[in-house]
Amino acid sequence: KPLFVKIPGSDLPTQIETRFKVTVVGVGNVGMACAQTCLTEDLVDELALVDIQADKLRGEMLDLQHAAAFLPRVKIVADTDYAISAGSDICIVTAGARQREGESRPSLLGRNLTLFKSIIPQLVHYSPNAILLIVSNPVDILTYVSWKLSGFPPNRVIGTGTNLDSSRLRFLIADKFDVNAHNVHGYMVGEHGDSSVPLWSTLTLANVPVLNVRDKNGVSYSKESLQELHRTVVESAYEVIKLKGYTSWAIGYSTASLVKSLLRDQRRIYPVSVRAKGFYGIENEVYLSLPSQLGRAGVLGVANVKMGEEEMQKLQQSAKTIWKLQSELEF
Numbered sequence: 554k555p556l557f558v559k560i561p562g563s564d565l566p567t568q569i570e571t572r573f574k575v576t577v578v579g580v581g582n583v584g585m586a587c588a589q590t591c592l593t594e595d596l597v598d599e600l601a602l603v604d605i606q607a608d609k610l611r612g613e614m615l616d617l618q619h620a621a622a623f624l625p626r627v628k629i630v631a632d633t634d635y636a637i638s639a640g641s642d643i644c645i646v647t648a649g650a651r652q653r654e655g656e657s658r659p660s661l662l663g664r665n666l667t668l669f670k671s672i673i674p675q676l677v678h679y680s681p682n683a684i685l686l687i688v689s690n691p692v693d694i695l696t697y698v699s700w701k702l703s704g705f706p707p708n709r710v711i712g713t714g715t716n717l718d719s720s721r722l723r724f725l726i727a728d729k730f731d732v733n734a735h736n737v738h739g740y741m742v743g744e745h746g747d748s749s750v751p752l753w754s755t756l757t758l759a760n761v762p763v764l765n766v767r768d769k770n771g772v773s774y775s776k777e778s779l780q781e782l783h784r785t786v787v788e789s790a791y792e793v794i795k796l797k798g799y800t801s802w803a804i805g806y807s808t809a810s811l812v813k814s815l816l817r818d819q820r821r822i823y824p825v826s827v828r829a830k831g832f833y834g835i836e837n838e839v840y841l842s843l844p845s846q847l848g849r850a851g852v853l854g855v856a857n858v859k860m861g862e863e864e865m866q867k868l869q870q871s872a873k874t875i876w877k878l879q880s881e882l883e884f
C-alpha cells in the first residue's frame with residue numbers, strides 16, 4: 554500500500570520553488586559555522602555548499618543532512634560545480650587560501666584575489682539577482698574586488714567587515730559592566746582587523762554614553778582605558794588563533810545575523826563593509842565598514858552617526874591605506 558493516497562482532484566505541483574536559498578562557498582571552519590547557524594536559526598529553505606575539495610564537500614553535506622530529524626525541513630545540496638548555487642538569494646563567500654598564522658594582509662590578498670577571479674563570475678552567472686556577502690580576508694578589499702568583478706549595484710555587495718570586531722567589543726564591555734551584550738550599542742567602523750575605529754563617543758549602555766559611567770568594579774572609562782579595550786579586541790583575535798588555530802563560532806553567528814536581516818527584510822543596522830566613497834569625507838573608491846541598514850535589497854542606506862573629528866580622520870586614513878593596496882591590484 555502507498556504511505557499516502559492523493560485526494561482525487563488534487564492539483565499537486567511536482568516542483569516547489571524554495572523561498573530562501575543561500576549558497577556558502579568554502580566549507581572550511583568559517584563556511585561551515587555560517588552554514589550550521591543558518592540551519593539552526595531556520596533562516597533557509599535551501600542550502601547549497603560549494604568548494605574545490607569534493608570529498609570534504611560531500612562529507613559536510615551528508616553530515617548536515619543527517620541532522621534532519623532535529624532541524625526544520627531544508628534542502629541541502631553540494632557540488633564543486635557552481636550550477637548547484639543557481640537562484641540563490643544570498644551567496645556567502647568564505648573561500649580562501651588557508652590563512653597562515655601571522656600572514657600579512659598583502660600576502661593573503663594576492664592568494665585570495667586569484668580565487669575570487671574564478672569564484673565571483675560563476676556565482677554571478679547562476680544567481681544574477683543575489684546579494685554577495687563576503688567573509689574571506691582581507692575582507693574590505695575582497696568585497697571591493699567582488700563588487701567590481703560582479704558588476705552588481707553596490708547595495709548587493711556587502712562584506713562582514715567590522716561586524717565581528719564590534720561583536721567582540723560589545724562582549725568585552727558587556728562583561729565589564731555585567732549587562733547583556735544586546736544592550737551595548739556601538740560600532741567599530743573602517744577597516745576590519747587591527748586598524749578598526751571604535752566610535753566611543755556614541756557607544757552607549759541603556760542609552761548612557763560609556764564615557765560617562767563606571768563599570769561593575771567602579772572603573773570609569775577615559776580615552777586611555779577605552780584604547781586598552783580596543784587593544785583587547787584585537788588581541789582576542791590573536792589569542793583565539795593561538796589557542797584553536799582558527800576562528801569560527803563568532804564569525805558564524807555574526808554572519809548569520811546579517812543573513813537574517815537581509816532575507817527577512819529586518820532593516821537592522823550593522824557595521825558592515827560597504828561602498829564608502831562620499832561618506833564621512835572618504836574620497837577613495839573603497840569598501841569600509843559603516844553603520845548600515847540591511848534589508849531584502851541589501852544595503853538600504855548608511856546611518857548618519859555623529860562622528861568626532863579624530864574618528865573621521867582615522868576613517869579617511871584607512872581609506873587611503875586600503876586604496877593604496879587596491880591600486881596595485883591587477884584584475
Ligand SMILES: NC(=O)c1ccc[n+]([C@@H]2O[C@H](COP(=O)([O-])OP(=O)(O)OC[C@H]3O[C@@H](n4cnc5c(N)ncnc54)[C@H](O)[C@@H]3O)[C@@H](O)[C@H]2O)c1
Binds near residue numbers: 584603713718745800
Ligand atoms: N572577516 C572576518 O571577520 C573573518 C573572520 C575569520 C576568518 N575570516 C576569513 O575567512 C576565510 C576562511 O577561513 P577558514 O578558517 O574557514 O579557512 P579554511 O582553510 O578552513 O577554509 C577555506 C575553504 O576554502 C576552500 N577553497 C579554497 N579555494 C577555493 C575555491 N577556489 N573555490 C571554492 N572554495 C575554495 C578550501 O577548500 C577550504 O575548504 C579566511 O580568509 C579567513 O581569514 C574572516
Ligand SMILES: O=C1N[C@](c2ccsc2)(c2cccc(Nc3ccc(F)cc3)n2)CC(O)=C1Sc1ccccc1Cl
Binds near residue numbers: 691718788
Ligand atoms: O578572528 C580572526 N581570525 C583571523 C584568522 C582566521 C584564520 S587564521 C587568522 C585572524 C586572527 C588574527 C589576526 C588576523 N590577521 C589578519 C591578517 C590578514 C588579513 F587579511 C586579515 C586578518 N586574522 C581572521 C580575522 O580577520 C579575524 S577577526 C580580527 C583579526 C585581527 C584583529 C581583529 C579582529 Cl576582529
